[in-house]
Amino acid sequence: MTGTSPGFRIAALSSALAAWALVAVGGIVRVTESGLGCPDWPLCDGRAVPRGEKTAMLEYSHRAVAFVVSALVLLVAGSAVQTARFYWDGSVQSRDWHRSFNDEMYDAAKWLESNVPEDAVVGSWNSGILGFYARQPVVNLDGILNDYEILPYLERREIAKYIEREDIRYLSEAEPLLCRIAPEVLSELELKKIYSSPLPLFRTKYVIYEVLGPRRAPAGDETVACRGVESATLPPR
Numbered sequence: 001m002t003g004t005s006p007g008f009r010i011a012a013l014s015s016a017l018a019a020w021a022l023v024a025v026g027g028i029v030r031v032t033e034s035g036l037g038c039p040d041w042p043l044c045d046g047r048a049v050p051r052g053e054k055t056a057m058l059e060y061s062h063r064a065v066a067f068v069v070s071a072l073v074l075l076v077a078g079s080a081v082q083t084a085r086f087y088w089d090g091s092v093q094s095r096d097w098h099r100s101f102n103d104e105m106y107d108a109a110k111w112l113e114s115n116v117p118e119d120a121v122v123g124s125w126n127s128g129i130l131g132f133y134a135r136q137p138v139v140n141l142d143g144i145l146n147d148y149e150i151l152p153y154l155e156r157r158e159i160a161k162y163i164e165r166e167d168i169r170y171l172s173e174a175e176p177l178l179c180r181i182a183p184e185v186l187s188e189l190e191l192k193k194i195y196s197s198p199l200p201l202f203r204t205k206y207v208i209y210e211v212l213g214p215r216r217a218p219a220g221d222e223t224v225a226c227r228g229v230e231s232a233t234l235p236p237r
Contacts, residue, residue, distance in 0.1 A: 015072035022065045034058040102129050104199050104206035108172050109133035111195055116170060123168040125177055139168055160188035163211060171209040174199060190215045
């Protein structure tokens with residue numbers, strides 16, 4: 001369950017332990033022949049709390065553990081269904097353990113739709129979902145979904161010049177990615193962070209930068225910008 005929140009991991013582990021306890025208590029009820037300790041249901045002899053007889057206490061304990069198991073299983077199943085619904089129709093919007101890289105790109109696309117001019121060009125190294133949902137034109141910057149004109153810039157590590165040439169005004173990406181594959185962008189361009197959203201699955205943030213133009217400050221600032229974000233675990237490229 002890598003990338004899940006501690007709360008979800010605890011709920012899933014508790015479900016497994018409670019299911020084991022249910023089997024164990026059920027075995028005790030069977031061995032002690034306590035199955036009829038409570039003749040009615042859901043109460044026990046018409047009482048919310050059973051009398052002190054051993055058989056009644058054992059049978060009622062079995063019912064109580066079964067209730068806990070049911071509640072925990074429904075909790076875990078509900079989270080799984082919520083995740084599936086997001087990918088089916090995009091109707092669920094929540095920040096929880098199941099928030100993935102794709103979810104954040106979708107949210108970034110909707111944010112761009114509301115906050116950035118429709119004709120502004122956006123650049124991204126992972127542009128699939130962003131390009132599908134954003135109304136703005138999205139340029140892929142890793143050369144996979146682009147034309148051949150970008151390849152010489154990638155070979156010479158001059159992607160910053162390509163961004164200027166194509167008048168790309170915004171960069172949308174997971175924060176550590178610029179540090180890993182295009183640090184020259186941080187050293188050569190003046191960037192202003194205008195959007196930041198937690199990306200807990202990879203222990204980092206998804207960000208949008210506004211490109212203000214060539215950087216006037218001395219190069220080398222990319223080291224400071226990347227400090228503390230390079231340890232994030234990003235999806236394989």
